[in-house]
Amino acid sequence: MREERSDMSEDEDGGGGSAKSRGGGGAPPPFSDQVLEIVLENVLQFLSSRRDRNAASLVCRSWYRAEAQTRRELFIGNCYAVSPRRATERFRRIRAVVLKGKPRFADFGLVPINWGAHFHPWVSAMAAAYPWLEKLCLKRMSVADGDLSLLAHSFPNFRELSLICCEGFSTAGLAVIAEKCRHLRVLDLIEDYLEDDEDEMVDWISRFPETTTCLESLGFDCVGGAVNFEALEALVTRSPALRRLRVNHHVSVEQLHRLMARAPQLTHLGTGSFGSAAAAAAAAIPQGGNNVVDLVSTFAASKSLVCLSGFRDMAPQYLPAIYPVCASLTSLNFSFAEISAEELIPVIRHCHSLQIFWVLDTVRDEGLQAVAATCKDLRELRVFPLDATEDSEGSVSDVGLIAISEGCRKLRSILYFCQQMTNVAVVTMSKNCQDLVVFRLCIMGRRRPDHVTGEPMDEGFGAIVMNCKKLRRLAVSGLLTDKAFAYIGKYGKLVRTLSVAFAGNTDLALMYVLEGCTKLQKLEIRDSPFGDSALPAGLHHYYNMRFLWMSSCKLSVRGCMEVAQRLPHLVVEVIRERDEDDDHEAVEKLYMYRSLAGPRNDAPPFVEIL
Amino acid sequence: MGSGLVVEEDGYGLGLEETELRLGLPGGGGSEGDVAKNSGKRGFSETIDLKLKLHTVVDSKEVEMEVWDKMKRLPSQKNLLPCTNDPEKPSAPKAQVVGWPPVRSFRKNILATHSDKGSKVEGEKSSNSVALVKVSMDGAPYLRKVDLKMYRSYQELSMALEKMFISFTSGNCGSQGMSGRDFMNESKLMDLLNGSEYVPTYEDKDGDLMLVGDVPWEMFVESCKRLRIMKGSEAIGLAPRAMEKCKNRS
Numbered sequence: 001m002r003e004e005r006s007d008m009s010e011d012e013d014g015g016g017g018s019a020k021s022r023g024g025g026g027a028p029p030p031f032s033d034q035v036l037e038i039v040l041e042n043v044l045q046f047l048s049s050r051r052d053r054n055a056a057s058l059v060c061r062s063w064y065r066a067e068a069q070t071r072r073e074l075f076i077g078n079c080y081a082v083s084p085r086r087a088t089e090r091f092r093r094i095r096a097v098v099l100k101g102k103p104r105f106a107d108f109g110l111v112p113i114n115w116g117a118h119f120h121p122w123v124s125a126m127a128a129a130y131p132w133l134e135k136l137c138l139k140r141m142s143v144a145d146g147d148l149s150l151l152a153h154s155f156p157n158f159r160e161l162s163l164i165c166c167e168g169f170s171t172a173g174l175a176v177i178a179e180k181c182r183h184l185r186v187l188d189l190i191e192d193y194l195e196d197d198e199d200e201m202v203d204w205i206s207r208f209p210e211t212t213t214c215l216e217s218l219g220f221d222c223v224g225g226a227v228n229f230e231a232l233e234a235l236v237t238r239s240p241a242l243r244r245l246r247v248n249h250h251v252s253v254e255q256l257h258r259l260m261a262r263a264p265q266l267t268h269l270g271t272g273s274f275g276s277a278a279a280a281a282a283a284a285i286p287q288g289g290n291n292v293v294d295l296v297s298t299f300a301a302s303k304s305l306v307c308l309s310g311f312r313d314m315a316p317q318y319l320p321a322i323y324p325v326c327a328s329l330t331s332l333n334f335s336f337a338e339i340s341a342e343e344l345i346p347v348i349r350h351c352h353s354l355q356i357f358w359v360l361d362t363v364r365d366e367g368l369q370a371v372a373a374t375c376k377d378l379r380e381l382r383v384f385p386l387d388a389t390e391d392s393e394g395s396v397s398d399v400g401l402i403a404i405s406e407g408c409r410k411l412r413s414i415l416y417f418c419q420q421m422t423n424v425a426v427v428t429m430s431k432n433c434q435d436l437v438v439f440r441l442c443i444m445g446r447r448r449p450d451h452v453t454g455e456p457m458d459e460g461f462g463a464i465v466m467n468c469k470k471l472r473r474l475a476v477s478g479l480l481t482d483k484a485f486a487y488i489g490k491y492g493k494l495v496r497t498l499s500v501a502f503a504g505n506t507d508l509a510l511m512y513v514l515e516g517c518t519k520l521q522k523l524e525i526r527d528s529p530f531g532d533s534a535l536p537a538g539l540h541h542y543y544n545m546r547f548l549w550m551s552s553c554k555l556s557v558r559g560c561m562e563v564a565q566r567l568p569h570l571v572v573e574v575i576r577e578r579d580e581d582d583d584h585e586a587v588e589k590l591y592m593y594r595s596l597a598g599p600r601n602d603a604p605p606f607v608e609i610l
Numbered sequence: 611m612g613s614g615l616v617v618e619e620d621g622y623g624l625g626l627e628e629t630e631l632r633l634g635l636p637g638g639g640g641s642e643g644d645v646a647k648n649s650g651k652r653g654f655s656e657t658i659d660l661k662l663k664l665h666t667v668v669d670s671k672e673v674e675m676e677v678w679d680k681m682k683r684l685p686s687q688k689n690l691l692p693c694t695n696d697p698e699k700p701s702a703p704k705a706q707v708v709g710w711p712p713v714r715s716f717r718k719n720i721l722a723t724h725s726d727k728g729s730k731v732e733g734e735k736s737s738n739s740v741a742l743v744k745v746s747m748d749g750a751p752y753l754r755k756v757d758l759k760m761y762r763s764y765q766e767l768s769m770a771l772e773k774m775f776i777s778f779t780s781g782n783c784g785s786q787g788m789s790g791r792d793f794m795n796e797s798k799l800m801d802l803l804n805g806s807e808y809v810p811t812y813e814d815k816d817g818d819l820m821l822v823g824d825v826p827w828e829m830f831v832e833s834c835k836r837l838r839i840m841k842g843s844e845a846i847g848l849a850p851r852a853m854e855k856c857k858n859r860s
Binding site for chain 1 (some may be wrong): 706721754777
């Protein structure tokens with residue numbers, strides 16, 4: 001029976017259930033089988049989680065096919081894990097694609113430019129296979145203007161484009177998108193690096209259609225140059241569906257005021273500079289109370305605002321303008337504003353509903369205490385360093401961490417940069433915040449011990465994995481011995497992502513993790529003394545992982561080669577940025593990942609695939 | 611031959627190494643030139659007319675390694691005092707390591723310009739920390755950007771450019787779905803080269819097109835607005851102009 005079904009699918013034109021039998025012999029396949037597949041498809045189309053879909057596709061051939069026909073969203077966590085052709089051949093009715101490229105450590109300069117993750121082969125394949133594509137989300141991909149142009153011309157129904165941490169394109173590419181994608185609802189540019197020179201920028205904002213648009217979200221806070229403000233204001237005016245607007249720092253607070261007046265229905269606002277236009281400031285025109293009063297009333301009129309960000313060059317006298325919306329804010333991003341505790345407290349006092357808060361460490365422990373006192377519903381906290389160097393003065397410490405843990409019991413995700421920490425504080429957080437899913441502590445001084453006891457930070461992180469039973473993502477720092485990793489391996493059973501830097505003593509540490517963390521998918525390690533003998537400990541598991549990154553460890557080509565030979569579907573990349581004359585054996589950077597596509601054919605010369 | 615560099619024996623060899631400002635590490639800068647001279651191989655220290663020979667990257671490794679010997683730093687490591695590469699030993703204070711603390715450069719750049727508030731610097735570019743210029747190569751479909759501050763010499767820049775544009779040719783092939791990479795590279799390279807060499811040129815502050823290698827490195831970094839790697843045949847007309855400028859300066 002199964003053979004007949006597969007015959008049927010080979011003859012199918014991609015539409016469901018057409019019963020073409022092979023010419024000549026054999027009875028036509030039973031009507032009931034065709035009906036079954038149609039029924040199956042109708043049921044499976046309601047399945048949205050990709051994990052559920054993956055499981056369903058493994059049941060049998062029929063389910064595999066039905067699932068492939070009904071999948072609408074394609075998630076590719078590693079663009080090199082599968083070839084574009086294979087993906088588009090299996091899934092033929094995709095409407096939305098998420099595609100991720102470079103390893104995360106590329107954000108910190110550890111992956112050389114031109115390493116890869118080119119969007120081009122994907123957009124070419126999709127242009128042919130998915131003419132009805134609507135949504136695209138790219139993360140850490142290398143995207144050229146030509147790719148954006150191809151996108152704009154190939155998908156007449158295109159609606160949503162999100163580019164996160166991408167590079168390689170410029171305002172010229174944005175212009176084509178604006179002009180050609182007539183159904184565009186979302187254009188979100190998040191921390192991308194655009195290739196523009198100031199003198200060569202294109203006025204892409206003016207290229208949106210002159211009629212009413214269906215724009216719902218427009219975010220360009222990472223675009224370096226000024227946009228045509230008149231055009232932007234006009235665009236906002238003719239975009240009645242606009243709910244999310246994030247402007248870049250060239251938009252002054254006066255201009256923001258005008259935009260907000262045009263769009264009182266906004267829910268998410270990126271405020272740009274939130275400071276005065278340079279000319280006014282330089283001329284020392286008394287801004288006085290009037291401007292602030294106007295701004296306050298504008299915010300008061302924006303009754304739907306729940307998310308505020310921007311504040312890139314904030315002038316403190318404008319901060320009170322946001323008071324009217326504080327009580328309804330669920331998300332507030334002050335991470336580019338150098339505000340003190342004194343400036344923060346009057347604001348945060350009103351933010352009872354806050355769930356997401358990003359801030360600079362300039363607010364100090366005192367500021368964090370104020371957060372803890374008010375934001376009882378806080379789910380995510382990120383504290384970034386103003387001065388991201390190892391020996392800067394620490395502005396936040398264990399005191400702030402403890403305060404947050406005591407005040408914000410529902411905390412799920414924390415990213416905390418500090419200069420020094422204590423085990424006691426981390427243990428306290430592990431006990432107070434049982435809902436933690438993401439715990440990322442970055443003690444900026446490398447290998448710094450507990451600053452009170454002088455001991456390693458093993459116990460603190462151990463408590464986190466022991467007590468926070470829902471923990472899925474962990475980043476460790478400070479002085480850590482193998483013991484910390486023993487804890488992680490023993491208790492971190494749900495951990496999917498682990499980031500390690502300047503930690504551990506011996507290979508045992510890595511072995512503990514590889515053997516113990518059964519759900520591990522992403523492991524990134526730098527500058528830790530782990531060598532070849534630790535690698536085999538993960539052989540049973542590497543196919544279950546998305547990737548392993550190890551840089552500045554103690555690996556050699558021989559050790560990596562052994563892994564490559566034992567696991568043929570693993571792509572093992574050795575990245576060498578400079579010509580090592582003396583040590584061809586040492587592996588400076590290892591990046592390995594499972595792949596159905598085999599070694600990639602676009603690897604630059606500094607990448608060697610074993 | 612097999613060298614990635616060619617020194618013109620005519621008027622270009624002005625021996626500007628004495629005037630050339632170097633950002634060498636303590637003890638590292640001076641000897642680099644010596645190494646190059648002693649070995650008899652052509653080093654960056656002579657005013658050079660850089661010609662990229664894409665097919666000789668492999669051969670040129672020997673030359674580059676000699677000159678590279680004293681400069682064992684990742685191009686991306688800046689502000690380094692000599693410190694050991696041994697991860698066990700704690701580094702000297704104030705030595706910065708690439709990508710640590712793990713703050714995205716997007717954020718770092720923004721906060722860096724905050725501290726430059728007085729000078730009203732545009733966007734993410736701060737005149738101190740980065741000197742980003744576009745690099746285009748005739749025939750390559752992509753533009754790239756390089757940060758000139760990441761390099762300390764023409765030599766380093768030349769190597770980086772070679773690596774960058776080798777990957778263009780293989781990148782081209784990859785995106786066209788070629789499977790036989792080696793085969794495709796060779797014939798594609800032959801097409802590109804076809805007897806003509808590539809010459810790096812740049813556009814300076816005045817908008818003039820100049821040959822790379824013309825002026826001391828520091829001066830180049832300050833004045834270069836854009837890099838363009840053109841076919842040798844097109845660059846011929848530049849030679850006399852470059853000489854003119856040199857003469858005017860000396």
